[in-house]
Amino acid sequence: MSKKILIGFLVFLLVSNSGITWTFQQQNPNLDRANHLYFLDNPSESQDLEAIALYQEVLAAVPNPSEATDFVLASERLGNLFLTYGKVKDAKNAYNQGIVMARAFQLPDTLVYAHHLYLGEALFALNQLDSSLYHLQKAEMLQTRIQENAEPERLYNALGVYFFETGNFNQSVSYFSKAESYLLGENPDMERYARYSFSSNKASALYKLEKFDSAQTIYKGLLKLGINTDQIRINLANTYIEERNPERALEVLDSIQPDFANNSLSFRNLRSKVFLQKQDLQNLEKELSLAKVLVEKDSLSSKNLQKGIYYSLLGDFWIARQKEEEALKFFQLSIAQLHPEFQNPDPFSNPDQLALGMSALTLFDVLTKKAQTAWTLYDKTKKDTWFALGLDTWKKAFSLARFISVNYDNDEARVFLGDKVQLAYQKAIDSLFRFFAIKKDGFLMELAFVWSEESKSEGLNIGAKEEARKRSFGLPGGLIQEEKNLLFSISKNYQKLLDTQDGQVRAQLEKDLVDLRVNLSRIREKFRQYPGFIGEENSEFTLAQLQQNLPQGYGVLTFFISESNLFLFWVENQVLDWKVVPLSEIPLEGLRNWMTEIQSPQSGQRLSSNPNWTNFSKLVLGSFQDRLVGLEELILVPHQLFNKFPFDLLSDSSGNYLIETLPLSYQFSARFIKKVSRESPQPAILAVAPFILEGPENFRGFAPLRQSVAEISALEGEKLMGKEATREVFLERSPKAKIIHLATHAVASSEDPNEAFIAFYPGEEEFRIFAPELAFQNLDPVELVYLSACETGSGKESNSEGLISLARSLAIAGVDQLVISQWVSEDQVSAYLSSRFYKYAGMGDSYSNALRKAKLDLLEDPTMAQFHHPFYWTNYRIIGQPEVGTWRFDAILWILGIFSFLAVGVWAWTRKDLQA
Numbered sequence: 023m024s025k026k027i028l029i030g031f032l033v034f035l036l037v038s039n040s041g042i043t044w045t046f047q048q049q050n051p052n053l054d055r056a057n058h059l060y061f062l063d064n065p066s067e068s069q070d071l072e073a074i075a076l077y078q079e080v081l082a083a084v085p086n087p088s089e090a091t092d093f094v095l096a097s098e099r100l101g102n103l104f105l106t107y108g109k110v111k112d113a114k115n116a117y118n119q120g121i122v123m124a125r126a127f128q129l130p131d132t133l134v135y136a137h138h139l140y141l142g143e144a145l146f147a148l149n150q151l152d153s154s155l156y157h158l159q160k161a162e163m164l165q166t167r168i169q170e171n172a173e174p175e176r177l178y179n180a181l182g183v184y185f186f187e188t189g190n191f192n193q194s195v196s197y198f199s200k201a202e203s204y205l206l207g208e209n210p211d212m213e214r215y216a217r218y219s220f221s222s223n224k225a226s227a228l229y230k231l232e233k234f235d236s237a238q239t240i241y242k243g244l245l246k247l248g249i250n251t252d253q254i255r256i257n258l259a260n261t262y263i264e265e266r267n268p269e270r271a272l273e274v275l276d277s278i279q280p281d282f283a284n285n286s287l288s289f290r291n292l293r294s295k296v297f298l299q300k301q302d303l304q305n306l307e308k309e310l311s312l313a314k315v316l317v318e319k320d321s322l323s324s325k326n327l328q329k330g331i332y333y334s335l336l337g338d339f340w341i342a343r344q345k346e347e348e349a350l351k352f353f354q355l356s357i358a359q360l361h362p363e364f365q366n367p368d369p370f371s372n373p374d375q376l377a378l379g380m381s382a383l384t385l386f387d388v389l390t391k392k393a394q395t396a397w398t399l400y401d402k403t404k405k406d407t408w409f410a411l412g413l414d415t416w417k418k419a420f421s422l423a424r425f426i427s428v429n430y431d432n433d434e435a436r437v438f439l440g441d442k443v444q445l446a447y448q449k450a451i452d453s454l455f456r457f458f459a460i461k462k463d464g465f466l467m468e469l470a471f472v473w474s475e476e477s478k479s480e481g482l483n484i485g486a487k488e489e490a491r492k493r494s495f496g497l498p499g500g501l502i503q504e505e506k507n508l509l510f511s512i513s514k515n516y517q518k519l520l521d522t523q524d525g526q527v528r529a530q531l532e533k534d535l536v537d538l539r540v541n542l543s544r545i546r547e548k549f550r551q552y553p554g555f556i557g558e559e560n561s562e563f564t565l566a567q568l569q570q571n572l573p574q575g576y577g578v579l580t581f582f583i584s585e586s587n588l589f590l591f592w593v594e595n596q597v598l599d600w601k602v603v604p605l606s607e608i609p610l611e612g613l614r615n616w617m618t619e620i621q622s623p624q625s626g627q628r629l630s631s632n633p634n635w636t637n638f639s640k641l642v643l644g645s646f647q648d649r650l651v652g653l654e655e656l657i658l659v660p661h662q663l664f665n666k667f668p669f670d671l672l673s674d675s676s677g678n679y680l681i682e683t684l685p686l687s688y689q690f691s692a693r694f695i696k697k698v699s700r701e702s703p704q705p706a707i708l709a710v711a712p713f714i715l716e717g718p719e720n721f722r723g724f725a726p727l728r729q730s731v732a733e734i735s736a737l738e739g740e741k742l743m744g745k746e747a748t749r750e751v752f753l754e755r756s757p758k759a760k761i762i763h764l765a766t767h768a769v770a771s772s773e774d775p776n777e778a779f780i781a782f783y784p785g786e787e788e789f790r791i792f793a794p795e796l797a798f799q800n801l802d803p804v805e806l807v808y809l810s811a812c813e814t815g816s817g818k819e820s821n822s823e824g825l826i827s828l829a830r831s832l833a834i835a836g837v838d839q840l841v842i843s844q845w846v847s848e849d850q851v852s853a854y855l856s857s858r859f860y861k862y863a864g865m866g867d868s869y870s871n872a873l874r875k876a877k878l879d880l881l882e883d884p885t886m887a888q889f890h891h892p893f894y895w896t897n898y899r900i901i902g903q904p905e906v907g908t909w910r911f912d913a914i915l916w917i918l919g920i921f922s923f924l925a926v927g928v929w930a931w932t933r934k935d936l937q938a
Contacts, residue, residue, distance in 0.1 A: 050089065053080045053096060060099050074103050081119060090127035094120045098136050110147050117141035135164040139173065143180050149325060149362050151378060155184055159547055175204040179220055186223065189383045189426055191230045192434040193543055198224035199536040218249045222257065229261040231438060237261050252282040259292050268299040287316045287328040294335045303342055310336060327381045330359035334388050346399045353392040360385040370411055372418045376425040389419035390446045397453050416450050427480055428556060431546040436481030440822030447477035448584040455587065455602055467600050468565050471591045474582035476563050478661065478691035479823050485797065485834045491555060493800050501548060508542045509795040516777055516792050563693040569595055571696045573904045575654030580692050581661040592646050601645045609634045617666060621845050624891045639673040647675050655685045655870055659692050665824045666844065668896030681877055685870035687902040690824060690833065698838050698903040705760035705805060707739035712747035712766050712783040722784040730765040733810060733853035737763060737860060749782040749789050756799065761806045768811035768828055775818045775826035780811065793831040802836035806869060810852045815842035815899065829901055839869050840901040851894045854880060868905045873898065
């Protein structure tokens, strides 16, 4: 995929008069002649040039009001002619002139629809991305008001290209699919070329999303069209390279015609990548020499993606030759090609300005290569200048990644980017630990901790702040309602997709879903146009910030898995401690097998001893055992595979479960930890139990939850049971509640997190709330959500975000305290734990301690002996915050005891005095 769609997309550079009928004006013969030449079926180059000259002469004058419409149309046609001959800047000026003229003469906006569309394309080609998006979105807004010649397929393709080039690949797939949906077979010859372009672009986005099989299927199908087959083979080879299959890539590249190959820098770059993967340095050097000839031929383009890739590959070549200083020079040249404004060839300089330009993700990759290379030189020379350069370059790379993520408008794109960036964080943190062993500077391990937490849940961080701003920014109510309606429509679409197996119906629903996602993107871009809406997500996290948010008596234990090590960080008010264990010393496969055993229901008192888990317990707690003494609560921040682990079962030095020692809570990242307070020991509760047993009800395949009535019956507050517990009633009342208790069914999805949902009474067609709509709700006033439902903490695994779960959606919606279940829950256990949880919370215990005491009651209750196996109770965990100002029952007793003691003492002293 390249700019060929934007410049030289001649399929759609045909007559476009924005629905306005063109008429000859007898009083302007030059304009008449120019229009005549423009509309010739097969004009020669000389005729085009004559038309250009005539249009320029006409537009140099100020029109009469009666001529204004024809002058505006003339500016569009002049711009189209300039684009045909590659004069993009001249085309930009022509389109701009038409827009200004239409505004000056107060002509309808629809007259300049095409100006905005083509100007957006031209500005994109000139790397003026913000202006490009503005005009494309202006065209998108006008497109719905134009009945003829609106070219929606071209518009949506252009928007797809914009999102592709700025790294938002999920969004680009939606727009390319939308563009393709407008090809109705009315003009087969023209649409054949259009379908080729749209499908090729879509495949390119899919391979960027690492959906290689889907991309390859599309590319192979396009070869049958016989259009631009060599470029398709280039794209197809690229997917094999990304798949680390150099042999297959080379086979495809060898089938490309020599004339094309010899003049294609992308061809040479791909062959260079093949030989780099094969570690064939001799052939790599030959390919780079051939590429150099093409680079030197191109003296016109100052900024070029393929040139940037070429210089990066030269850097890779010198790295392989262990010539790091030489490599740095070429990485710097690559950065200068890829950054829209940066030019400095000095390797000791880095871009200060963040820019969401084309090739932003490629730029991120090259910055990380430069950072690694500088630190390799430090390893070799121990010169601090190399260390400082590497550190500065890593910081610039991570700042760029955050900047890109902030500018995305959907969670899927942020998750994808976060996983990509996670790999760079892993390399950087391993290096920091290696340097710490040399320098013995605690700053390096503090930075390792900060980076480990910054790498986690960036998508959640940005999404939660964006949703909070929507609720507080004073955005127009109509715009908010429009987004709400679209999310509801998307939820309905998901419901229908899940409920039908009819292939034809599913195909239409999937097409409708594309339209809905495009419309949602359009709305969210409108939010972002409000000044100040894009906030401070790019600000950096510090250890001092965390320690200020951590009350006395609280500890934080975080996990981070790098390429080589497991990092354990312990944080208290004035403490940062750590332990680093090589992954080779951790029985990961044995631990995974143990997790499988945990998730299998068995009867029994306690889990049988497992050497893998026993040794892991010693590894985790051994260095921090003394710090557990006197601790009020421990907050755990897991990472990757440890997100699923039940840390309740860690064994302390006495062989007790960790949950028997102190309360545990969890967080997505340490940077989310903040102090919260409770208004009262137990505020009013909104309790929901849709699946109560009320005769022969049709629960749409969901089993009745026989204990759910008993589970919520003792709770104070409003109770919605059976037919009252509808989705509509819940959505209306949930923002007003302080505590929400959901005794219902939930379904997670390990494939598409958007398909996860919470179920309500299935009397209506729409009885589920899906994850995207759940994240949109205003739940800032809600203090706690207790999800007494299966798999509410489970979902698709992401290396950077953890589990993309319903709990994560509720966190985005503003909920600070969440009780969740990670796998299937047993109905009777759910009722038992929740009743005791609320009992202890009502007595003043923190939510984490209330859950702990509920679990211990279960383990000590002989009537619940069949549920003592960890399967039944370790799936419940609290994702929560440190509570301050909570008036706990045990503290009240302690204070009353003191007062009683003092009162008795005063009474005795008084009696003694009186007797005297």
